[in-house]
Amino acid sequence: MATQFTISEAEILEMSSVLQSHRVTDTVAQVEGMLQQMTDVTLNIAVTGESGAGKSSFVNAFRGVVDDAPEAAVTGVTETTREATAYSHPSARNVILWDLPGIGTPSFQSSTYLEDVGLLKYDLFIIVTSGRFQDYHSALAKSIMQAEKKFYFVRNKVDQDLEASAKRRIKQALADEDVLNSLRTDCEKNLRKGQAEKSQVFLISCFYPQRYDFAALQMTLLEEMEGHKRHALLLSLPNLSTAVIQSKKEALASGLWKRAMAASLSSVTGAHTRTHSIIPNVMNTLKSYQQTFCLDVDSLQRLASFTDISLEELQKEVTSTFGKELSAHTVEGLLSQAASVQPMLANQLEKMVPILGTIVSGGLSFVGSYFLFNSALKDLSQDGERVMQKVFLGSLSKHTD
Template sequence: MFFASLSCSPAVFLEIFSCSSPSLDSLPEDHLLSFEFYQFSCVWTNMDDPFDSYPEEIKECQQALMNNDPAAAAAKIQEYLEKQKNIPLNIAVTGETGSGKSSFVNAVRGIDDEDERAAPTGCVETTMEVTPYPHPKYPNVIFWDLPGIGTTNFPADKYLEHVGFEKFDFFIIISADRFRENDVKLAQEIQKMEKKFYFVRSKIDHNIQDEKRSKKNFDAEKTLTRIREDCIQGLQKLGIEAPQVFLVSKFELHLYDFSLLHETLERELPDHKKNVLLFAMPNINREIIKKKKEAFQAKIKYFAGLSALVAGVPVPGLSATVDLRMMVTVIEGYLRGFGLDKSSLQRLADSTDVPYEDLIAVIKSPVALNKITVDFLLNLMAKMSNTHLLMAVEEGSRFIPLIGIPAAMSLSFTVTYRTLSFFLNELADDAQRVFKKALGLDTAV
């Protein structure tokens, strides 16, 4: 059924799959689309998927299609995508009073301390209860600002019980100078509960500035190494074996060890939560932008698959309507993930003192600077090579006996895959240009 509508010839098809794991990067675009549709069709027609790239939950969709119910199959894919979007990630941030917990929570969420959604900061203990602070763009990611450990209200021996440790995916233990006995006690208790913890030394920018003012032969790298080794030695003396300490400044997340902290968290999180953390992270380096692009790209085949299944429902106009609305939502997600929505760009301008107008001046994609609607997207697609024609052919092909529906499904898959990939590439490049403009770093696109 499906292979009658593949966009490449049988010879090309055999060439693509003559080895067990073809390199997708080396395939021409039309061959790549055929490859993706091949994987898609393998799963839906109960053939073996040689790369086992589809999750277990999709089997219900497969069964619906085998029962000749493409509408139910499409609903199952949509249900799966919604589930992926809402995977929870709960991050506990704790430490002694005045360590900079609340400022860290605000900085990682991309929120200024003066923002109405910010965790309150101050020189005295401002966090009196376990307080959740959802990410402004990804509410399923929650940073929990925990009360300072070791105060009269929150003694160390009852701390984990009081804060409800079981709901957290991992703990970040923050100190503004040396880590102390209470920090170590907490880490040891967390370890007993088989949870992950990470030591973060905050306010590093203050230390660098103080050292620079007080020493004639100032060396930033030597200062950072000394601070890191001092923290590690202190933790070892208190009973922590081989501790990792990450040096962080809330004002300059792109500097020091925040990138290393993110890489460590990503490596140690369960697979289904890695992308949840990734999308919530600010664009602190070009590698994160690249990883976000790769994660978005990996999801396109599911949206294209949903598009193909809807195209299999013999209702005139349904496929185009569903596809356009879906693509608008997906592209809006790209804007949020890359920080190219207007609110994110304004916060970036405020935090870096680079004028907002200078940031938007380097953006080339029209979808980043306009309100995305179905009509607006349709107009853009009309200017893309062959895309508008393929949509028209898809709508007409469904009325051809025998091969019409399979052909429509393949065309719908191709249009959606090609369109989303095109705008993803554009917006990823824009994110790199904005990053370079805002921070003045060496950023290759």
């Protein structure tokens, strides 16, 4: 932890403008309120399409849950969803995927489908299909656009399409890329016929989310989402690409001073002594970082269930102290080490941000928390990339066997 760091001028100005009160209790409430706004928002994602397309499997894959897990959406070869069913993300409860009934079934005809499932309560739609493009896909896309909602068209089960094509490959001499391009072109052409010109098509397999367009779908959703809902979506995503991991790191870093401020001021308002009351707050933040980068035991266990890689093998890729099981003793040692790194910066901060000067060791406590969280984001993002690479190589090896 000998690395030197500085707090940007923009962050100092933001702190100064926000923390006007000299009353510690008011400041704590203000900072905690800002953090709470980011977690209070709810993102509702509707997953729709025809019966048997794999909507429930998509809900599970998006949440990083295998189909036979206790918290999984029910899947099957026949229509298993009779009514809109909500499934919250295992570690981001404010992200909810709605498994909608299949369009075109006797109970849900295309003409009244969106009204029947409650169109207005969803933030965006994922249209999942497999097999041939149908007229009701175009009608559904057009209706969603008319309601000024965003939708994304997902062609599922492309692994099965590739396997079927391979049986005919001697005659057709088609490479995998040719097959996938043909599928994409067909979907895009039919969507244009239905006046959904701006629609994007993603080719995926819910059984192999590390392949094909699943990661591209993630990044597209992020690029087109705004504000706190984008933040909620980002923190819920599985690590399917380096871009997602780096986006998580940047998003968490943007709110880092608030986390550090809340932790350092908890040492004053806490019921325990200053030395110990900061520890639970810091531990909670570090554990939330572990979950965001999918490195906590539950997340790794879900990932192990999704792949042929054991939990123990995945845990070996987590090499940082921050990625391990955290104890109060470990966190206290890390915090003490971090707090001693730059006492001069603490003194400068107390002059520039008056609220810190009203607290004995307040600036030093803030610097220690800030530095600790900053180091954790760097190390955990690297752990996340190693785990992702392990899964990717395992998936590639299995695919080529």
